[in-house]
Amino acid sequence: xxxxxxxxxxxxxxxxxxxxxxxxxxxxxxxxxxxxxxxxxxxxxxxxxxxxxxxxxxxxxxxxxxxxxxxxxxxxxxxxxxxxxxxxx
Numbered sequence: 001x002x003x004x005x006x007x008x009x010x011x012x013x014x015x016x017x018x019x020x021x022x023x024x025x026x027x028x029x030x031x032x033x034x035x036x037x038x039x040x041x042x043x044x045x046x047x048x049x050x051x052x053x054x055x056x057x058x059x060x061x062x063x064x065x066x067x068x069x070x071x072x073x074x075x076x077x078x079x080x081x082x083x084x085x086x087x088x089x
Contacts, residue, residue, distance in 0.1 A: 026055045033064055036080025041066065048072070 030038065030050055041050070049069040056063045062078040071088035 024057045028055045034080030037076040
């Protein structure tokens with residue numbers, strides 16, 4: 001029973017370590033976005049200023065978030081296709 005408890009604790013610690021290592025937000029430049037996302041921004045938001053862009057690299061998924069002036073946030077998938085849009089008021 002003692003070995004089972006130690007094994008459970010070790011497994012939980014390993015999972016916690018993998019989970020924390022797999023989630024990384026990195027500030028990137030616009031030219032580091034997927035080409036499809038860059039094209040979308042140029043075609044639809046050429047008149048808006050890009051405040052910053054982030055790459056959110058999770059363990060099995062990568063997304064990109066672009067923050068524009070006026071509180072607009074766009075989220076793209078790894079291929080640069082628009083996934084979500086939010087406006088902060």
